[in-house]
Amino acid sequence: MTEKTIDGHPVAGSYNPDGGFFSEDGKIYVTPSGEVQHGITAPDGHFLPNGEVRTVEGHQFYGMVQSNGSFFSQDGTLWVRPDGTVLHGTTKPDGTFITEKMIDGHAVSGSFYTNGAFFSEDGTVYVDPSGNVEHGITAPDGHFLPNGEVRTVGGQEVYGVGLPDGSFMSQDHTTIVLPEGTVARGTYDQSTGIFTGQNGSHYFLGKGGIQTGSYRGDGALLLTDGSVVRTPESWAVDLAQMANITNIVGNCASLIATSCDTITAQYRTIEGSWASPAGGDFANVATRVESAMTMLNTLLDDTIDRMRITHDNYVVSEEANLRNLGQ
Numbered sequence: 001m002t003e004k005t006i007d008g009h010p011v012a013g014s015y016n017p018d019g020g021f022f023s024e025d026g027k028i029y030v031t032p033s034g035e036v037q038h039g040i041t042a043p044d045g046h047f048l049p050n051g052e053v054r055t056v057e058g059h060q061f062y063g064m065v066q067s068n069g070s071f072f073s074q075d076g077t078l079w080v081r082p083d084g085t086v087l088h089g090t091t092k093p094d095g096t097f098i099t100e101k102m103i104d105g106h107a108v109s110g111s112f113y114t115n116g117a118f119f120s121e122d123g124t125v126y127v128d129p130s131g132n133v134e135h136g137i138t139a140p141d142g143h144f145l146p147n148g149e150v151r152t153v154g155g156q157e158v159y160g161v162g163l164p165d166g167s168f169m170s171q172d173h174t175t176i177v178l179p180e181g182t183v184a185r186g187t188y189d190q191s192t193g194i195f196t197g198q199n200g201s202h203y204f205l206g207k208g209g210i211q212t213g214s215y216r217g218d219g220a221l222l223l224t225d226g227s228v229v230r231t232p233e234s235w236a237v238d239l240a241q242m243a244n245i246t247n248i249v250g251n252c253a254s255l256i257a258t259s260c261d262t263i264t265a266q267y268r269t270i271e272g273s274w275a276s277p278a279g280g281d282f283a284n285v286a287t288r289v290e291s292a293m294t295m296l297n298t299l300l301d302d303t304i305d306r307m308r309i310t311h312d313n314y315v316v317s318e319e320a321n322l323r324n325l326g327q
Contacts, residue, residue, distance in 0.1 A: 006036055022047065039064070042074050056086055068114060072097070087112070103133055119144070136161075139171055153183055165209025169195075176203060178210055192231050194221055204229050242314075246307040253300040260293040 013023040019032035026041030039051035071080040076091030089099030110120040118127040123138030137148035160170040168177040173188035184197040219233025
């Protein structure tokens with residue numbers, strides 16, 4: 001038995017053959033490299049960093065508290081999540097905790113992520129943190145593919161996603177298979193959903209499947225069903241047109257305002273020289289006309305302001321989208 005100064009205090013304990021230090025009360029362990037760990041010692045003699053004893057469902061468990069507040073039992077059969085949810089299961093050699101979750105009326109073995117998502121052990125089911133269930137497959141690289149499947153394309157097995165119309169897209173986004181079996185290879189733009197084939201054709205991958213399309217003059221893709229897929233180029237054309245029409249409306253508003261000023265000057269000249277009962281009636285009419293012209297000019301100014309704000313907002317949004325896509 002000896003003493004070692006730890007955190008400024010002498011601590012009684014003993015050294016291990018590897019140079020580590022273990023306190024006599026079993027609450028401190030200093031690694032051979034000098035790292036100080038606080039915890040407890042379990043009945044079997046194992047030191048548990050950040051360890052504590054918890055009573056769960058009427059039973060005592062020795063275990064360790066993680067940085068997020070969750071608790072894992074020493075024997076790897078219990079996990080208490082930060083929200084207090086108790087899970088029973090087993091711990092694999094790689095540290096993955098396997099438990100069961102009821103999905104579609106069946107008990108499914110798998111593991112929870114720290115964000116609450118669940119991934120089945122066989123890699124065919126994923127439940128997001130909100131509880132939405134997705135069925136699919138897990139590719140060799142570990143990525144889960146919702147509605148995933150493996151198809152033989154060109155004599156090779158290809159992992160990808162099947163679409164409702166029977167079409168297919170490879171996981172690496174370089175190959176598509178149309179419903180009738182036609183295979184096209186090319187490049188995919190995730191920002192627009194447009195696949196450009198090496199065969200010169202263009203396709204849109206939507207929720208319902210794959211459609212063929214052709215580009216319009218403004219850069220948008222016109223699909224065979226008559227619908228249109230907007231692209232950054234087509235938005236740019238629209239923004240330019242919007243800026244142009246805003247300027248046109250602004251110029252017209254200026255002409256109208258000038259005309260209103262001319263009308264106002266004319267009837268004020270008339271009012272000054274029309275001294276009769278009829279002149280009083282004219283003054284009333286002139287007041288109503290002036291009010292109407294003021295309302296018209298205010299409406300035009302407000303319309304132009306809104307058009308400019310809308311244009312500027314679209315510009316900011318598109319610039320942000322381009323930055324996000326580039327990350």
